[in-house]
Amino acid sequence: MKLSICIPVYNFDVRELVLDLKKEIEDNEIDAEIILIDDASEENFKIINSNLQSEVQKFIFLENNIGRSKIRNLFLDYTKGDYLLFLDCDVKIDNTNFLLNYLNEIEKNFWVELIYGNFKIDTLYSKSLRNRYSVEREIFYEERSSDFSLFKTVNFIIKRKIFESFLFDERLRNYGYEDFVFAKLLESNQIKYFAFNNPVIHFDDTSNSAFLKKVDIGIDSLCKLSKDEKSKNFIKDIKVYDTAVKLRKIGVDSLVLFLYNFLNKIIKNNLLSENPSIKYLDIYKLNLLLKKMKAIS
Known part of the structure; x- marks a missing residue:
C-alpha cells in the first residue's frame, strides 16, 4: 500500500513538517511520497520552502491562488498513493509514530475509507x-x-478511490465550511469513517481582528451555499444557519438585527480583547448571516 502525503502550502514555512515526515518515512521504510503544492504564496515563503524541492517527490508552485477546495482536489493529478493523507501546512508532528499510527489503523480496519486524526493547539x-x-x-x-x-x-x-468519486466543492474558494460540506457529502453517501486521536499541533497566530475578517468571509460562503438547493441539505445542521432560518421564518430577524445594534460595541470590544467569549462570537456570526441573507432576499 502506497501512501501519498498531500500538503497544500500557503504563506507558511513547512520545512520542519516535511523533514519530520521524511525522517519517519525513512526510519520505518514506509512506502510513501510527499507532495507539496504552493497556492501562490508570497515570494519570501516560496524562497524559504524552495530548498524542499530536493526533499520531496513533487513540489508544484501555482502562479495564481486557486483556493482551499480546488487545491486539495488538484493532488489527484500529482499523486500515486492508494491512500492520500492531507495535512494543513501550519501544523507540526506531535509524535514520531504519526504515520505508523495511521497505517496501523488501516491495517486493523481494512474496511475504513476515511480516518480523521484530530489536532492540538x-x-x-x-x-x-x-x-x-x-x-x-x-x-x-x-x-x-x-x-x-x-x-x-x-x-x-x-482512500484514493473514494476521493476520486467525492471531491471538495470548488465553489468554496475562501475560508469557511468547505470541510463541513465535504463531510456531509461523504456522510450522505455512507462512506465508512472514524476519528481517533492521532493529532498534529496546529500553529495559528491569527490575531483576533484578522480572525473576525475570516469569519466574515466564512459567513459569506455560507450565505452563498444557502442559495443552492443541493447545498441546503448539507448546511441545514450548521447551528448559526439553522437559527437564522428559524428567526426569518417567524419574522423576527429584523428585530434581532435592530437589537444587535445596541450590543455591537460591547460584543466587538470583547472579541478583540485578550479574553474573548465564544458565545459573543456566536451572536456576531448570527448578525452577519442575517444581514447577508436579508440583503439577497
Missing part, C-alpha cells in the same frame, strides 16, 4: 479568539468516534 497561541474557538468547538477529546461532524481538513487520510 500550540500553547503559545491558545488564548486567541481563533484558537479558543478550536478548543471549544472543533477539537474532540474522546479516544475514538464515528461522528462525522468532528471532521476537519487539517489532518485526515482517505
Whole structure:
C-alpha cells in the first residue's frame, strides 16, 4: 500500500513538517511520497520552502491562488498513493509514530475509507479568539468516534478511490465550511469513517481582528451555499444557519438585527480583547448571516 502525503502550502514555512515526515518515512521504510503544492504564496515563503524541492517527490508552485477546495482536489493529478493523507501546512508532528499510527489503523480496519486524526493547539497561541474557538468547538477529546461532524481538513487520510468519486466543492474558494460540506457529502453517501486521536499541533497566530475578517468571509460562503438547493441539505445542521432560518421564518430577524445594534460595541470590544467569549462570537456570526441573507432576499 502506497501512501501519498498531500500538503497544500500557503504563506507558511513547512520545512520542519516535511523533514519530520521524511525522517519517519525513512526510519520505518514506509512506502510513501510527499507532495507539496504552493497556492501562490508570497515570494519570501516560496524562497524559504524552495530548498524542499530536493526533499520531496513533487513540489508544484501555482502562479495564481486557486483556493482551499480546488487545491486539495488538484493532488489527484500529482499523486500515486492508494491512500492520500492531507495535512494543513501550519501544523507540526506531535509524535514520531504519526504515520505508523495511521497505517496501523488501516491495517486493523481494512474496511475504513476515511480516518480523521484530530489536532492540538500550540500553547503559545491558545488564548486567541481563533484558537479558543478550536478548543471549544472543533477539537474532540474522546479516544475514538464515528461522528462525522468532528471532521476537519487539517489532518485526515482517505482512500484514493473514494476521493476520486467525492471531491471538495470548488465553489468554496475562501475560508469557511468547505470541510463541513465535504463531510456531509461523504456522510450522505455512507462512506465508512472514524476519528481517533492521532493529532498534529496546529500553529495559528491569527490575531483576533484578522480572525473576525475570516469569519466574515466564512459567513459569506455560507450565505452563498444557502442559495443552492443541493447545498441546503448539507448546511441545514450548521447551528448559526439553522437559527437564522428559524428567526426569518417567524419574522423576527429584523428585530434581532435592530437589537444587535445596541450590543455591537460591547460584543466587538470583547472579541478583540485578550479574553474573548465564544458565545459573543456566536451572536456576531448570527448578525452577519442575517444581514447577508436579508440583503439577497
